[in-house]
Amino acid sequence: MKQENNIAFIDAQNLHLWTTSENWxxxxxxxxxxxxxxxxxxxxxxxxxxxxxxxQEMYRKIQKAWFIIEFREHSTHLKGKKKWNVDVDIVFEVMxxxxxxxxxxxxxxxxxxxxxxxKLVKYLIWKNFFKKVLFxxxxxxxxxxxxxxxxxxxxxxxxxxxxxxxxxxx
Numbered sequence: 001m002k003q004e005n006n007i008a009f010i011d012a013q014n015l016h017l018w019t020t021s022e023n024w025x026x027x028x029x030x031x032x033x034x035x036x037x038x039x040x041x042x043x044x045x046x047x048x049x050x051x052x053x054x055x056q057e058m059y060r061k062i063q064k065a066w067f068i069i070e071f072r073e074h075s076t077h078l079k080g081k082k083k084w085n086v087d088v089d090i091v092f093e094v095m096x097x098x099x100x101x102x103x104x105x106x107x108x109x110x111x112x113x114x115x116x117x118x119k120l121v122k123y124l125i126w127k128n129f130f131k132k133v134l135f136x137x138x139x140x141x142x143x144x145x146x147x148x149x150x151x152x153x154x155x156x157x158x159x160x161x162x163x164x165x166x167x168x169x170x
Contacts, residue, residue: 004040004106006131007097009090011112012048018113018136022156027164034162039109039131045093047086087116094120098129107131111155115141125151 019026035041094108108124110117111134118141124130130151133144137156144152155162 004131005104006039006041006107006109007105008035008039008041008044008109008111009094010044010046011086011090011110011114012046013086014112014114015136018139019155022137024159025164026155026162030162030164034158035109040106041109042105045090047090085116087114091117091120094124098127109134111136113137113140115143118143118146121147121151 015026032044035044090110090112097103097105107129109131110121113135117133121130121133121144125147133147133152135144135152135154138154140152140154
C-alpha cells in the first residue's frame with residue numbers, strides 16, 4: 001500500500017498565540033517529526049505575519065526543523081503597527097497547489113484554530129484532499145464542529161510529544 005504524500009500549512013500566529021496562552025511552547029523539530037510520522041507530511045509551510053529582525057533566532061529554529069517559511073507581504077512602514085493575518089495567504093497557496101502544481105500531494109494538514117479556514121476545510125473534505133486540522137488548544141472555532149471528528153485534533157492532547165523543554169545545564 002502506497003504511503004500518502006501530504007503537505008502541511010501552519011498558521012504560526014495561531015499556533016504561537018494559543019499555545020503560549022496555555023503556558024507552553026512548541027518544539028519545531030518535534031512538531032515536524034510528529035507531522036511526518038502521524039500524517040505522512042513531506043512538506044510543511046510555516047506562515048509568519050512579518051519579518052522582525054529581533055526574531056532571527058526563532059526563524060533559524062524553524063528552518064533548522066525543516067519548515068518552509070512564508071512571510072506575509074506588507075508595507076514596511078506598517079511593520080509593527082498591525083498584526084498581519086496570514087489566512088488569505090494560506091488559502092491562496094492551498095488553492096494554487098490544487099490548480100497549478102499538477103497536484104503533487106495527496107492531502108492537506110492545517111494547523112490553526114481560526115474560523116476563517118472553515119470554507120476551505122469543507123471544500124477540501126468534499127474533494128477528498130483533506131487530512132486533518134490541528135488546533136493549538138481546545139478553544140477552536142465552534143464552526144469546526146460541523147465537520148466530523150476524524151478531521152479534527154487538539155494539539156494540547158499531544159503536548160507531551162511536541163512541547164519545547166529547555167535543556168538543563170549540568
